[in-house]
Amino acid sequence: MLVSIRKMQLPIHIILIAFLLMIFVPVLEMVNISFKSDTQFDHNPWGVEAPFQTENYVAVWPMISGYLLNTVIYAVSIALGTVFLACISAFVFARFDFPGRDFLYLMVISLLMVPPAVTLIPQFVLVRNLGLLGTRWAMILPMVAGGQVFGIFLLKAFFEGLPEELFEAARVDGADSIRCFFYIGLPLSKPIIGTLVVINILGTWNNIIWPRVVLSDDGLFPLTVGLMQFRQLFYTVWGPLMAGYVIASIPLIVLFALASRLFVQGLTSGALKV
Amino acid sequence: MASRYCYLALLPMFVFLIVFSYYPPVTALWRSFFDWNGAQAIFMGFSNYLELFQDKIFLRAVGNIAKLSLFRILAINIMSLLVAELLFNLKNDRARRFYQVAFLIPMVVPTIVSLFLWQFIYDGQFGLLNALLKALGLESLQHAWLGESTTALKALMFVGFPWIVGTNTLIYLAGLQGLSTSVIESAILEGCNIFQRFWKIDLPMILGQVRLLLILSLISEVQSYETQFVLTNGGPGTATMVPGLHMYQVAFTYGRLGYACAIGMVIFAITLILTWVNMRFIRPNVDA
Numbered sequence: 001m002l003v004s005i006r007k008m009q010l011p012i013h014i015i016l017i018a019f020l021l022m023i024f025v026p027v028l029e030m031v032n033i034s035f036k037s038d039t040q041f042d043h044n045p046w047g048v049e050a051p052f053q054t055e056n057y058v059a060v061w062p063m064i065s066g067y068l069l070n071t072v073i074y075a076v077s078i079a080l081g082t083v084f085l086a087c088i089s090a091f092v093f094a095r096f097d098f099p100g101r102d103f104l105y106l107m108v109i110s111l112l113m114v115p116p117a118v119t120l121i122p123q124f125v126l127v128r129n130l131g132l133l134g135t136r137w138a139m140i141l142p143m144v145a146g147g148q149v150f151g152i153f154l155l156k157a158f159f160e161g162l163p164e165e166l167f168e169a170a171r172v173d174g175a176d177s178i179r180c181f182f183y184i185g186l187p188l189s190k191p192i193i194g195t196l197v198v199i200n201i202l203g204t205w206n207n208i209i210w211p212r213v214v215l216s217d218d219g220l221f222p223l224t225v226g227l228m229q230f231r232q233l234f235y236t237v238w239g240p241l242m243a244g245y246v247i248a249s250i251p252l253i254v255l256f257a258l259a260s261r262l263f264v265q266g267l268t269s270g271a272l273k274v
Numbered sequence: 275m276a277s278r279y280c281y282l283a284l285l286p287m288f289v290f291l292i293v294f295s296y297y298p299p300v301t302a303l304w305r306s307f308f309d310w311n312g313a314q315a316i317f318m319g320f321s322n323y324l325e326l327f328q329d330k331i332f333l334r335a336v337g338n339i340a341k342l343s344l345f346r347i348l349a350i351n352i353m354s355l356l357v358a359e360l361l362f363n364l365k366n367d368r369a370r371r372f373y374q375v376a377f378l379i380p381m382v383v384p385t386i387v388s389l390f391l392w393q394f395i396y397d398g399q400f401g402l403l404n405a406l407l408k409a410l411g412l413e414s415l416q417h418a419w420l421g422e423s424t425t426a427l428k429a430l431m432f433v434g435f436p437w438i439v440g441t442n443t444l445i446y447l448a449g450l451q452g453l454s455t456s457v458i459e460s461a462i463l464e465g466c467n468i469f470q471r472f473w474k475i476d477l478p479m480i481l482g483q484v485r486l487l488l489i490l491s492l493i494s495e496v497q498s499y500e501t502q503f504v505l506t507n508g509g510p511g512t513a514t515m516v517p518g519l520h521m522y523q524v525a526f527t528y529g530r531l532g533y534a535c536a537i538g539m540v541i542f543a544i545t546l547i548l549t550w551v552n553m554r555f556i557r558p559n560v561d562a
Binding site: 008009012013015016019020022023024025026027029030045046085086088089092093096098099101104108111113114115116117118119120121122123124125126128141142144145146148149152177202205206208209213223224227228231236238241245248249252253255256260263 | 277279280281283284286287288290291293294295296297298299301302305312357360361363364365366369373375376377378379380381382383384385386387388390391392394395399400402405435436438493497499500503504517518521522525526531534535537538539541542545546
């Protein structure tokens with residue numbers, strides 16, 4: 001029996017590598033083409049070929065950098081607001097007992113059922129009536145409100161799992177609830193908070209519809225909307241186009257490189273147990 | 275800590291939720307009974323909902339999303355589970371960790387960029403797919419994939435090919451790793467082949483994960499319209515129209531916000547019903 005599983009190892013590797021190739025070839029071609037001049041693309045669109053043109057990057061950077069900065073501003077503000085509010089609420093729900101706690105928690109969690117399809121239009125009218133249309137607040141405030149629901153769901157389960165003895169010991173030593181939260185709760189929750197931050201930033205980075213609905217000023221556009229205009233400008237001029245796509249992807253790659261260990265840890269432990 | 279401090283700590287969150295999360299869906303339900311342009315509203319009873327049954331674009335959109343999401347949900351879950359099984363049967367732990375991370379990396383390509391890359395793959399003149407067909411001597415099969423009404427919907431089904439979602443794979447793998455090796459070994463000794471083992475042992479053990487991921491992919495596929503929004507705008511004609519995009523256009527192109535709210539409520543209702551069906555028919559026998 002052992003022999004049969006050993007025999008299977010090579011085919012398994014081959015299939016997995018074939019899948020990875022299918023996934024990564026378009027991405028690698030994006031990087032490859034981003035270094036090609038127009039004539040190079042016409043002669044040899046797919047192969048790797050020297051000289052590598054960095055002009056494409058130089059040409060598109062001024063056009064993309066503003067969108068990139070906006071996306072970073074949105075992503076960071078939304079992530080900070082969400083994590084701040086979600087941590088406090090999740091901690092209160094998880095570690096304190098007060099009348100109506102379970103009911104209030106259920107009220108919060110039931111919002112996970114309400115899909116964006118239902119809220120898109122009334123939320124647009126709300127933002128307009130509040131006079132926020134066309135401002136950065138229109139991007140940030142509704143996303144913080146929506147993001148904290150999932151955050152509370154994720155963090156509460158984790159905070160509940162922390163051993164009560166730790167908090168007991170701190171209280172005996174004279175720590176109040178706020179200190180318990182900052183000196184015990186938070187430091188132990190780094191992987192799960194890191195996971196929440198990564199998921200939240202990905203959400204902002206990939207938000208296509210909402211900014212298109214609430215923003216109209218080119219100077220405030222995030223990458224998603226900005227790239228759609230950029231694409232129309234450079235359509236069929238593939239080198240600069242691909243360079244723009246690469247620039248838009250780099251920050252997330254850096255984020256993933258920094259946080260992947262936390263992320264895999266956070267996903268496989270804790271709240272996602274079925 | 276006294277209860278009132280607890281309520282005080284929860285107050286900022288609830289203020290946010292009341293304004294931005296509770297108020298909008300209530301408005302959506304209420305306004306779906308109105309002819310509403312965002313300012314003036316005239317009560318119409320159920321006429322918005324009745325109009326949906328005669329709205330040819332909406333009916334086409336429902337048909338499209340049914341085909342599209344059925345195909346994609348199955349493809350995504352079968353392929354992710356297949357990769358999880360392959361990883362599970364890998365004997366080398368370091369290789370397994372390498373593959374795990376490798377399959378997660380596509381997550382960091384922004385959705386908008388990967389959609390544009392698919393547009394590039396499908397491009398009639400310069401696209402990767404047509405170039406591949408040409409290299410294989412199959413020029414006759416070339417198409418302007420997204421521009422022809424016969425191929426556009428099929429092309430959207432294949433966006434994301436080979437449909438492996440890294441997080442799904444991770445969750446399936448975690449489920450498989452909960453299996454005891456002695457059960458598998460005795461099954462092999464009994465002469466179980468790979469397919470029997472999968473149906474009789476592996477699959478029943480991870481039904482919980484299957485159910486969760488089916489529901490999650492169902493919710494996201496039935497409601498999503500970003501792909502159409504970026505790649506086809508529902509066209510050519512209505513060949514790739516889906517309910518979410520129709521809602522968007524009715525609201526922001528034609529200013530019929532009340533009717534759009536009704537479409538939103540119907541999408542919500544369909545999602546709820548499908549989720550319920552899923553919960554009803556896939557029942558994990560072990561609560562692990």
